[in-house]
Amino acid sequence: MADYYLKKYEQSEYADFRKKHLRALLHAKKGEFDQAITLYHECLHEAKPDGRISIVSDLLEAYLESGEDDLIRELIVCEDQFLPADILVHPYRIKQAARYYKRKGVCQLSIGQMEKGFHSLLESMGYYRKLGASDKAFECMGLFLKYHRLHEKSISFEQMETIEKLCHNS
Numbered sequence: 001m002a003d004y005y006l007k008k009y010e011q012s013e014y015a016d017f018r019k020k021h022l023r024a025l026l027h028a029k030k031g032e033f034d035q036a037i038t039l040y041h042e043c044l045h046e047a048k049p050d051g052r053i054s055i056v057s058d059l060l061e062a063y064l065e066s067g068e069d070d071l072i073r074e075l076i077v078c079e080d081q082f083l084p085a086d087i088l089v090h091p092y093r094i095k096q097a098a099r100y101y102k103r104k105g106v107c108q109l110s111i112g113q114m115e116k117g118f119h120s121l122l123e124s125m126g127y128y129r130k131l132g133a134s135d136k137a138f139e140c141m142g143l144f145l146k147y148h149r150l151h152e153k154s155i156s157f158e159q160m161e162t163i164e165k166l167c168h169n170s
Contacts, residue, residue: 021040024043057100121140122140
C-alpha cells in the first residue's frame with residue numbers, strides 16, 4: 001500500500017527532494033537494506049548540510065539493522081559534516097538532533113561503546129527536554145537501562161548520579 005502511494009507522490013507535480021528519502025525509508029522497512037543504504041547515500045550527496053541529519057539518522061538505523069558495525073563507526077566519526085551548527089534556532093532542528101543522538105546512542109551501545117552510547121543518549125534526552133518531550137527523554141533512559149539489564153552490566157555510580165540529576169530536574 002505504501003509503495004502505491006509513494007509512486008503516486010513521485011509522479012505528482014509536488015514531488016520534491018524527499019521522494020528519494022521516502023523510497024529509502026520504504027526499502028528499509030521492507031528489510032531491503034542494500035537498496036535503502038544506496039538511496040540514503042544518494043540523498044546525503046544531494047542534500048544541503050542542514051538537511052543531512054535526518055538522512056543520517058535513518059542511515060544509522062539501516063546500518064544497525066543490517067549489522068554494519070564498521071559503517072556505523074565511520075558515519076559517527078564524520079558527524080561534523082552533517083550536524084547543523086545552529087541546532088537550537090528551531091524546534092524542528094532540536095527534534096532532529098534529539099532523534100539523531102538517540103539513534104547514535106543505540107548504535108554505540110550495540111557495538112560495545114557503552115560510555116559513548118550513554119553520553120549520546122544523555123545528549124538526546126537534553127534535546128527532548130528542551131522540546132518538553134519528557135516521555136521521549138525517559139525512553140532514552142529506558143534504552144540505556146534495558147541495555148544494562150540484557151547484558152547483565154552494572155551501572156556506575158557516576159551514571160546513577162547523572163540519571164538522578166536528570167530525574168530531579170524534570
